[in-house]
Amino acid sequence: MPTEIPDIVISRLPVYLRALERLTQEGQEVTSSHELGRRLGISSAQIRKDLSHFGGFGKQGTGYKIAFLKDQLRQVLKVEREWHVALVGAGDLGSAIARYRGFSDRGFHITCVFDSSPEKIGRKLGTFQIQPITELDAFVKSQNIKIAMIAVPAEHAQQVAEILIKAGVKAILNYAPINLTVPDSVHVQYIDPVLHLQRMTYYLSD
Amino acid sequence: MPTEIPDIVISRLPVYLRALERLTQEGQEVTSSHELGRRLGISSAQIRKDLSHFGGFGKQGTGYKIAFLKDQLRQVLKVEREWHVALVGAGDLGSAIARYRGFSDRGFHITCVFDSSPEKIGRKLGTFQIQPITELDAFVKSQNIKIAMIAVPAEHAQQVAEILIKAGVKAILNYAPINLTVPDSVHVQYIDPVLHLQRMTYYLSD
DNA sequence: TAGATTGTTAATCGATTAACAATC
DNA sequence: TAGATTGTTAATCGATTAACAATC
Numbered sequence: 001m002p003t004e005i006p007d008i009v010i011s012r013l014p015v016y017l018r019a020l021e022r023l024t025q026e027g028q029e030v031t032s033s034h035e036l037g038r039r040l041g042i043s044s045a046q047i048r049k050d051l052s053h054f055g056g057f058g059k060q061g062t063g064y065k066i067a068f069l070k071d072q073l074r075q076v077l078k079v080e081r082e083w084h085v086a087l088v089g090a091g092d093l094g095s096a097i098a099r100y101r102g103f104s105d106r107g108f109h110i111t112c113v114f115d116s117s118p119e120k121i122g123r124k125l126g127t128f129q130i131q132p133i134t135e136l137d138a139f140v141k142s143q144n145i146k147i148a149m150i151a152v153p154a155e156h157a158q159q160v161a162e163i164l165i166k167a168g169v170k171a172i173l174n175y176a177p178i179n180l181t182v183p184d185s186v187h188v189q190y191i192d193p194v195l196h197l198q199r200m201t202y203y204l205s206d
Numbered sequence: 207m208p209t210e211i212p213d214i215v216i217s218r219l220p221v222y223l224r225a226l227e228r229l230t231q232e233g234q235e236v237t238s239s240h241e242l243g244r245r246l247g248i249s250s251a252q253i254r255k256d257l258s259h260f261g262g263f264g265k266q267g268t269g270y271k272i273a274f275l276k277d278q279l280r281q282v283l284k285v286e287r288e289w290h291v292a293l294v295g296a297g298d299l300g301s302a303i304a305r306y307r308g309f310s311d312r313g314f315h316i317t318c319v320f321d322s323s324p325e326k327i328g329r330k331l332g333t334f335q336i337q338p339i340t341e342l343d344a345f346v347k348s349q350n351i352k353i354a355m356i357a358v359p360a361e362h363a364q365q366v367a368e369i370l371i372k373a374g375v376k377a378i379l380n381y382a383p384i385n386l387t388v389p390d391s392v393h394v395q396y397i398d399p400v401l402h403l404q405r406m407t408y409y410l411s412d
Numbered sequence: 413t414a415g416a417t418t419g420t421t422a423a424t425c426g427a428t429t430a431a432c433a434a435t436c
Numbered sequence: 437t438a439g440a441t442t443g444t445t446a447a448t449c450g451a452t453t454a455a456c457a458a459t460c
Binding site: 197203 | 383
């Protein structure tokens with residue numbers, strides 16, 4: 001890969017992958033950029049262009065073999081492997097995240113949970129004991145964990161992020177409703193459902 | 207407002223609003239496009255340009271009065287009012303959503319919960335009884351509900367969306383990991399945390 | 413072969429940034 | 437007044453789309 005791939009291209013690949021998994025479930029084995037585009041509300045040209053950054057995965061006249069394309073995308077995204085994830089925050093939100101099946105079903109395993117509140121330490125959350133946040137650094141380093149989720153109140157999120165980064169975490173999924181300041185070498189994604197709702201109310205008539 | 211505002215501009219306004227609320231909490235009363243930009247990792251020019259679509263909210267030399275700007279953004283986004291929201295799906299995910307405080311704290315009140323599974327009907331979820339999905343149409347229409355969240359398995363999400371749309375819902379927050387096909391008059395936003403994780407693993411070194 | 417669809421180039425479109433006059 | 441920052445215009449940048457030769 002000679003040139004840098006635009007971030008916006010990378011961000012669409014998981015969407016393609018998800019659609020391909022769906023097509024497999026529906027029993028389909030081959031698809032085309034047109035079909036995929038129709039399903040996703042994206043132009044077929046864009047899909048072909050995005051995929052072409054990584055190689056020629058299709059065949060003229062017939063389209064893409066779904067199983068092959070899924071494999072390729074998984075390798076590009078590095079999700080053909082299993083990942084260990086640290087979770088910080090064991091309140092309502094953190095507990096819900098820890099219980100959620102969707103993560104490990106798709107290769108992301110929450111393998112430790114941290115909280116700062118003394119009454120939560122030692123309690124079980126799923127199959128794991130809640131650990132004090134003071135143990136985070138040592139544990140995350142020893143397990144070489146690179147991905148973490150933050151589910152603490154907004155006012156503590158930045159501080160937690162800094163602890164995680166010091167411990168070697170390079171990717172953070174932040175559920176706290178606040179923007180984090182991190183070095184360029186660290187990636188952050190945000191989940192704030194209220195923000196999504198606020199993006200739609202603008203369009204609702206009074 | 208003479209011309210159509212780009213969707214991407216609208217999508218940033220809630221981010222600005224959230225940052226402004228944070229600044230208020232920190233006791234600040236005035237800010238500038240530079241300060242806001244630094245916090246959000248966005249250029250100051252972009253912030254000024256975005257805001258200028260809706261009017262001149264600032265003062266040369268001094269910047270923006272935070273309280274005033276928040277008010278204006280809330281009105282633009284139509285989040286100065288309270289919204290009623292329908293929730294479909296009372297499984298693990300739906301229950302977590304129903305319990306989550308963050309929605310009503312910020313003006314979005316879940317006022318009804320629907321599920322199709324007979325053993326869940328009638329059970330309490332928070333302060334509400336779970337209703338059969340067959341009642342959805344009548345209830346949503348009678349309450350004039352315009353916003354809904356979908357927290358059902360992927361294979362039922364499209365069907366649920368269609369029921370919601372028939373009942374008059376115009377904005378859907380979809381937690382099911384699948385793309386929905388909807389008319390142009392209906393807005394959809396997606397939340398799939400795994401997708402966010404997959405957007406970051408690409409950048410992690412092996 | 414005829415029909416379909418890819419991968420890619422060039423053209424278009426739209427968004428971001430730079431720059432600065434206006435002005436508090 | 438001098439310094440700061442807005443709102444806006446023009447320039448730049450980058451992403452999307454259209455089109456088509458290649459080819460299955």
